[in-house]
Amino acid sequence: MNIDAHQRFSDFIKSAGLKGTEQRAVILDAFLGTDAHVSVDDLHHIISNADKKVGYATVHRTMKLIAECGLAREVMFNDGISRFENTLDSSHHHHLICNDCGQIIEFSSKVMEIEEKRLAKKYDFEIESHHFKIFGICKSCRDQKKRNNSRTVL
């Protein structure tokens, strides 16, 4: 189905005149092993916890490469930290982000994709990327608040 991610990365590396290294393999594996939205720091910890040693700067540089070759997408929520998500095993989507617990709900919307194309045409704009983010309070956080409020009243 998909071209193997490792293959794709090494093709990218080669075609860019770069070199394959043990560190890059370790980082790619760590990244492919998560299904969350991981920061450079997250990945650096994951790698360290697996008793491998790769410098923070190298994780950072390699994640940029992995994103550049299309295996990762860089997303920023509201905390000023860049996070990466696997693009191969998830289709295009957007995010609902809970302001309380940080939970992230993914969604996709055909309606929005169509509307976006209409807007691009209207403004004669060539789209390279786009992102819709909805911030608010998730159901479980609202429920928890309700419980706390009734407790306060008692």
Place this chain on the structure above:
Amino acid sequence: MNIDAHQRFSDFIKSAGLKGTEQRAVILDAFLGTDAHVSVDDLHHIISNADKKVGYATVHRTMKLIAECGLAREVMFNDGISRFENTLDSSHHHHLICNDCGQIIEFSSKVMEIEEKRLAKKYDFEIESHHFKIFGICKSCRDQKKRNNSRTVL
């Protein structure tokens, strides 16, 4: 029509147990005097150029207050800098951002607002804010590229 922005800000200040100061007035005026997406640094320069002296930290803290009271909305594009835009004299909208020249085109979309409400209901999510950002290349940058390319060929 609108409650006067100054009135609204001073009401907010008062109700929060804060104090009115000359600096806050200067900063609010500077902010209301622009119609762009201005950073703290932008505003600090605007104020300095007008031969007034307000510390950078005070501009920062005051813009947070102005946003908190609903007179400004904080937006972040892709350069890691927070910018503020006037909410009173512009209605709710989203942004097309040119990756080449940084130009920002504003748009609003009824379709998206409706779709967003549908999604919130679907995921039982209480929306507090949302933002749709489309990155790409604007018409004039595309035209310029074309011109450069034909020049290269010659």
Place this chain on the structure above:
DNA sequence: ACGAAAATGAAAATCAATTTCAATACCGAA
């Protein structure tokens, strides 16, 4: 005017991201 509380601003701290650079590793050519 007094005095408690808040605000100011210069400087320092924070913190993710990025750069530096000397040492090391990669890899194609011979």
Place this chain on the structure above:
DNA sequence: TTCGGTATTGAAATTGATTTTCATTTTCGT
């Protein structure tokens, strides 16, 4: 396989926006 030019690594330093600190000043209800 060795060689050698090039890329990579990683610890430490730097960057740059944001945020905090804290001594001093200002505000504003009484």
